[in-house]
Amino acid sequence: MQLFNRRTALRGALAVAATPLAAGVASADVGAMAFVQKWAPNPGSVGLKAFVGIEDDRSNSHPSATHIFAESDQYRFVMHKSDRDGSDRQRNEVRAIQTGSTRHDMKKGETWRFNYQMYIPTSLKGTTSFSHIFQIKHTSVASPVVTMSLFRSGSTETVEMRLFGAGQAKLGSTPLAPLRNKWIDVEIEIKVADSGSLRYSLKDGGTTVVNASRSGFDTWLGGDQAHPKWGIYRSINDSAQLQDTYLLLRNMKAYRNE
Template sequence: MKHLILFYFLSILSIFHLKAQVTLTADGEGNTYELINSVLAPNYNVVEVPDCNHTSFGRHIDELFDNDLNKNVFRFYIHTSNDNDRCIKFDRQRNEIKAYDKSPNNLLGIQGERVIYKWKMKIDVSFQASPNFTHLHQLKSVGGNYSSIPMYTLTARKGTPDKLELRQTSTNDQETLKKINLSLIKGHWVEITEDITYGTNSNYSLKIERIDTKTLLFEYENSNIDNWQNGAEFVRPKWGIYRSLINVADLRDEEVLFADFSIEEVTSLSIIDSKKTNNNIQISPNPVRETIIFNQESLEHFNTIYIYNVLGKLIDKKLTIRKNKIDVSNLKTGSYFFVLKQDKKIVSRNTVIIN
């Protein structure tokens, strides 16, 4: 029976890409910060808001029912006075949500991994952008020499006319990849799809579609671009409004709406891949109940473990192995497929039985 299950699982892998998707959807008034944290970093805080200096206003992210989408959405407030950057920096303002090192591993982008980010957004028809920066989304590295500057940024900028810009860098010098007239998205719900393979000479694309008319407003794709900053541990997404106060006279109080955040890991595994690798890393015991042990010598051969169930669903991803052991007590009884990678390369596949 176990051999039949494994054969069935390998057949699935030979045809489909395996996906793990996390979604964050507004569910109505109240407990908005708690909802966001429960998805992006359970028991921790991913909400970066200017509440500390503007307590009289209350929470700067809430939820409301939107008649155009016919569903609940998130509302991000930012005010020209009182609001700042977490009472740390006062020449800028930040109201953002993010993934970070306390987030589940499947929300963190690592080298060799493909991730699709999707979300809906609406800025007001009278939205005013700074001539310096008004970021609405970022992909930002953690660790390495260039972690202070976002690798990708979707930003609004005042000009003649105002623009929405997609900017990128793999070092510390951003360039504009593409820009459109900001008026194309003002006052309309748009859906944004960002598809990235993390690594050098890799694929990146971003599309923006107006939801009511299905009009494609923005499209950029590059199959040979550097999507990794040297020394990075992982990449995290950020959404919200983060703007400069240097030219505050150009700004006004804003309400930016977001809905239906999605982070989808796409891990391509196939029988072709398996023919190129050997199950040369032994684990014990197997079957196992709580703790898997690796030979100390094998640890240098891999740095990431992907755990799939027999239906091909990505259950967990482990970036670090402490004392050559990993805890699997959270897994239910059954058979699992462990895929061990060294950066992009699959070095071993192991079937593990949890009892």
């Protein structure tokens, strides 16, 4: 009888431990850093309602065109060489994430993880000025917190993170050319705090080409929340590298550490 009771108690304990996952709560990790899925939009059914704001040609420089699309299984960001967001830059981005009417903001002290796949075509070039394809921003704060950007030095193009709370320090720079014209896996994990942290990785199939991190720098620049942005936001100063182009994103997910 004692053996039966012990086994029954063990089964009960395991059942309780498994309850969150069995109930449909997606967790990327188990233990001290448990990330619970908060957002995983289906472009074909949710469309652009997955995002709080759509910044498609805010200056109305190209009113005959649509630049941001939700397709059956991906999001497409189009940029024409002639598009403008003010006199010196271009911007076609989506801002912040939501599920239905529930907005998922990043609060001070929280750690978030973003996973997605991106496709960078040959026509989307690195430039000698800023050319961002991902940002973390605060509302009403001009500076981004971090950016993933495409840069050029001479004939060499790179993908890298810039940490604006650490004097625009570079993190995880890697050549862009081998990553073009294919789906690349992206993972970005950030703690937004006065002394925060960032880790990001890029995978080309089964090969990890970037796995870089830094902690102890400012990732909370003001306001009451932070949020991600995706799309193309670039200067026109390096005009020789600007072409009609696009960026594709799919399998987008966001997790919060709880």
